[in-house]
Amino acid sequence: MSAVQGGKIFLVDDEATFRRLAKSWLESHGHHVIDVADADAARSGFSASGAEVVLLDLAMPPHFSPEMGLELLGHFTSVPVIILTGHADHELALRAVEKGAWDFLAKPVEPEILAFSIDRALRQARLRHELQTLKAREALAVEDMGLIGRSEPMGKLRQMIRRLGSTRLPVVILGQTGTGKELVARALHDVSPHQHGPFIPIHCGALPSELLESELFGHLKGSFTGAVRDQKGLVEAAHRGTLFLDEIGEMPLAMQVKLLRFLQDGSFTPLGGREPRRADVRIVAATHRDLDGMVAEGSFREDLYYRLKGFILRTPALQERRDDVPLLAEIFLRRAAPGARLSPEAIAWLVLQSWPGNVRELRGLIETTAALIAAETPQIVGSELLRFARGETLPATEEEGTKVPPSHSGRLDQAIMELETRMLKEALQESGGNQSEAARILGISRVGLIKKMTRLGLR
Numbered sequence: 001m002s003a004v005q006g007g008k009i010f011l012v013d014d015e016a017t018f019r020r021l022a023k024s025w026l027e028s029h030g031h032h033v034i035d036v037a038d039a040d041a042a043r044s045g046f047s048a049s050g051a052e053v054v055l056l057d058l059a060m061p062p063h064f065s066p067e068m069g070l071e072l073l074g075h076f077t078s079v080p081v082i083i084l085t086g087h088a089d090h091e092l093a094l095r096a097v098e099k100g101a102w103d104f105l106a107k108p109v110e111p112e113i114l115a116f117s118i119d120r121a122l123r124q125a126r127l128r129h130e131l132q133t134l135k136a137r138e139a140l141a142v143e144d145m146g147l148i149g150r151s152e153p154m155g156k157l158r159q160m161i162r163r164l165g166s167t168r169l170p171v172v173i174l175g176q177t178g179t180g181k182e183l184v185a186r187a188l189h190d191v192s193p194h195q196h197g198p199f200i201p202i203h204c205g206a207l208p209s210e211l212l213e214s215e216l217f218g219h220l221k222g223s224f225t226g227a228v229r230d231q232k233g234l235v236e237a238a239h240r241g242t243l244f245l246d247e248i249g250e251m252p253l254a255m256q257v258k259l260l261r262f263l264q265d266g267s268f269t270p271l272g273g274r275e276p277r278r279a280d281v282r283i284v285a286a287t288h289r290d291l292d293g294m295v296a297e298g299s300f301r302e303d304l305y306y307r308l309k310g311f312i313l314r315t316p317a318l319q320e321r322r323d324d325v326p327l328l329a330e331i332f333l334r335r336a337a338p339g340a341r342l343s344p345e346a347i348a349w350l351v352l353q354s355w356p357g358n359v360r361e362l363r364g365l366i367e368t369t370a371a372l373i374a375a376e377t378p379q380i381v382g383s384e385l386l387r388f389a390r391g392e393t394l395p396a397t398e399e400e401g402t403k404v405p406p407s408h409s410g411r412l413d414q415a416i417m418e419l420e421t422r423m424l425k426e427a428l429q430e431s432g433g434n435q436s437e438a439a440r441i442l443g444i445s446r447v448g449l450i451k452k453m454t455r456l457g458l459r
Helices: 016-028 039-049 066-075 090-098 111-142 152-165 181-190 209-217 253-265 291-297 302-308 318-336 344-352 358-373 382-389 406-430 435-442 446-456
Strands: 008-012 032-036 053-057 081-085 103-106 171-174 199-203 241-246 281-287 311-314
Touching: 008 016, 008 039, 016 032, 032 039, 039 066, 053 066, 053 111, 066 081, 066 090, 081 090, 081 111, 090 103, 090 446, 103 111, 152 181, 152 311, 152 318, 171 181, 181 199, 181 241, 181 281, 209 253, 253 302, 291 302, 318 344, 318 358, 344 382, 358 382, 406 435, 406 446, 435 446
Parallel strands: 008 032, 008 053, 053 081, 081 103, 171 281, 171 311, 199 241, 241 281
Antiparallel strands: none
16 A cells, blocks of 8 residues: 555643654654644644544643543544554554544554654545545536435426416415525526526515505606606516515405416516506516415415416425425525534434424524634534524533533434444445444544444444
8 A cells, every 4th residue: 555645643641852853753744733732632633634544642731631631532534544653552443443543553653653643634534535525516417406305205396387487477486485486496497498587586575565566667757756767577677587476365455466467477567557568578476375375265366376386496495305305404504604614413413303493493503603713613413403493602611612512312312222233234235244344434442443333222
């Protein structure tokens, strides 16, 4: 196996002589080394170091106890960590591996053994980076038509959008708040014959009837107080494009009559005008309300409803596509804080939630959490998400950050165990039962793999 190209090494050791000698030797072999002498400097300096591998002495000041070094391991989970210690203790080595250490070397370290361990760790770090890059590309590919998700409901939705793309049928998009109805409308526009024209959205419940009419159909100078010049309406602005009527169920009855006239023959008259005008516009409407029920109770015109609903698309609630939650969360987090990541228990917690606000709620939680804590910790855990979901913005203590919320701990433990079991089985199947190869696929040591298999009852 040929040596890999020199990498960035983060050396954490309180012995000045060892740091000087190790740094000199490593740099002579093509590595770039950043060295620190204590735990505080390690915590504050790691994120900015860009390190690919960490060399960590377990006996750190102020107590010079291996426990200090083991605690530090939790801050370096994004890269392989090679433990360096004078404690050649088998139990200590197992504990370090359990906490995520890549390798464990007793001092004094043979240079050739250290070089071999660093070489393997760099290969692992670069393979992990390459896989993350491939995942990011895959995520972009999954973001087909601007709609993120691999689930069956999202696949069916995309299929229907493509079928409707070549038609001029008006479409009504029904779905709960936060399910991405405007994204679906934009996707319909982008695959339609009107794709080179404008996409014009308007929220039908945001304006009173008289202002909504002016906004949609325009007005002439002097048509009402404040009309100091002619104003083109959104219908005319959307000529040869798509007009998206968001929350059509909020439109006042008086405006529904005027919209119906336009839908019947494509003509409209601006406020204060006498001459009708025409616009070639595809209408896409959306609402979270029950239009059938509104028609039955008389709050929505039946003739307008039938004119609008050439076809009905339904956007799935996030509960109906739980398989997409991890992907959505990772993409939102990557956009908000590229260096941060979600722990397995955080992902499990996200999947278990009901999400009444759907994708909008999920995105808001991820962006809020990232904005408040991603700069301080690269890994976001479930208790932090729960706190921000409740509106509690005070930072967790270090101890709290590792705990699972009591109300979710039973289901969360089960979800994490199932996730670990599935990942281990897949890796073992892919490796043909070879434990060393399975460990390599998972990015853990063989000892760590065996301990996980034992804990989960796998053979």
